[in-house]
Amino acid sequence: MAAQAKRYDWVSIALTVPFMLLIVVFIVFPVALTVRNAFTSVTFIGVPGEYVGLKQFERVVEDQVFWDSLKLSVAWVVGNALLQTLVAFFFALTINQRLRGGALIQILILLPWTIPTVAVAVVGTWIFNSSYGVVNYILREIGLISMPINAFGNPDIAMRSLIGLHSWHWFPFFFVVILGALKTVPNELYEAAAIDGANAIQRFRRITFPLIGRILGIVGLVGTLWSFNVFDTIYLITKGGPVNSTYTAPIYVYETAFREFQMGKSSAASVILMLFLMVFATLYYRFVVRKES
């Protein structure tokens, strides 16, 4: 063993080569390509463009649609984070009360996460359908509404409907992680606190929250970045409409590249968004995750 340790460990390097190749060729290199394209006049993919300096960035910054899309993306992320975390947390706390059938319930709850995003889109448009949808029917029957709601066709509520649908698809994932974190808190701590006269809310604040704060912080970061980049759910249902009410940043990037054929401008927008997310992730890590640990 000692003799082995003295030699340079080429084997380990070799083992990581496929991993590094994948990352370099399909993540690092594409990012580099995007940055390069952002400085050129390229329109269609494959048609070489000329170097134009910062012109594409100027075009993006001057484009009101871009800023509107960024605002909508922030609303989308905040809405999803609040809804998913609250629901996942609430139910994780409930299930953690050692209810019977907890293991089966966990699997059942995860099922929405296993279905294709397109199927989620179908489920959403079908149950919220304004003519034949079951949700409108139930709401009408119990007297909450008199006119059917056009969940994805009404610009005032399309965004909220999409957030609800996306949260339905993804909160199970966070539910499982949060529940797992809750299970790591030793029961003795709660019992000791109960003997000392701490009530349920004090126990949550003083024991549960500090112990699982770090995992919550990480889940929050991953969830935020994942949801910022959601494209398919939105595009499949509303294509960014009606009247641009769900036109988030990823839709802007996609449409600019594949519908308007302005690859350079789309790349510049991508680079700006990338920097934006990096700054966000760094600040978040500094002030939220590190503080917790």
Added chain:
Amino acid sequence: MLAAFEAVPRSLMRVILTLVVVLFLVITLGPLYWVAMSSFKTPREVIARTPTAFPSEVTLKNYERLLDQSNFVAQLQNSATIAALTVVFTVVIVVLAAFGAYRGQIHWLRNLKFVAILAFVFPTTLLVVPIYEILVRIDLVDTIWSGVLVNCILTVPFSFWLIEGFFDSIPRELEEAAYVDGANRLQAGVRILLPLITPGLATVGIFAFVTSWTEYTFASVLLINADLKTLPLGLADILAQYNINWGLLTSNTTLAMIPGILFFAFAGRYFIDGLVAGALKA
């Protein structure tokens, strides 16, 4: 108020908790039930003004039409092939890299996990354009392999990060004992480590399967030929039609959901345990 909360009798509390869980399950599973039920209804009943909880007349017409008219079977094959290859490639790439990084003598290799975190939080939608460009150049667009590759990009970084906890939970002494017995690194890895990280690999495999099974964005750009379309692409085609045939669409959706659900019913337990174990150690 707090006192009131504490004063609720235990049995009543239990009833409230159970009701909450039931409500929870209705919200989670209700929509799936509704879509599945609709697929067994006749064209008239499926769009009835007063929806019925059960089909008054169960029909398989929608399924017959689906199998007759669409490329459903081919799409199922494509989805299954891409998912299977994605699982295999993800597991192999991640296991090899994890052996090197988490069990080798080069400490900086461990930092690859930060690269991995960076990659899995990176805006994947923003990568669609350049990845398309790269795949055009290496002539892989419109092949099954482009589907497998992009899925691996989505699964490998997260999996590499997740598997660390599993490697760290195995004491090095176990391997060292094998070296003393004269085993080389390959033998120690395959005989000692591999069986012990199987739960982690199950988690990674299931994550890869679900990601691949549900992926739409990249596939919509990369798989253009009708023969190569996956289930999500076929579904999206029906959804995009102006006059949606809801019987056809809900039956197609039901069939597209079943493999994932079945798979999960058997393997879900391992996934949940592994996800929690991996995420907590990160």
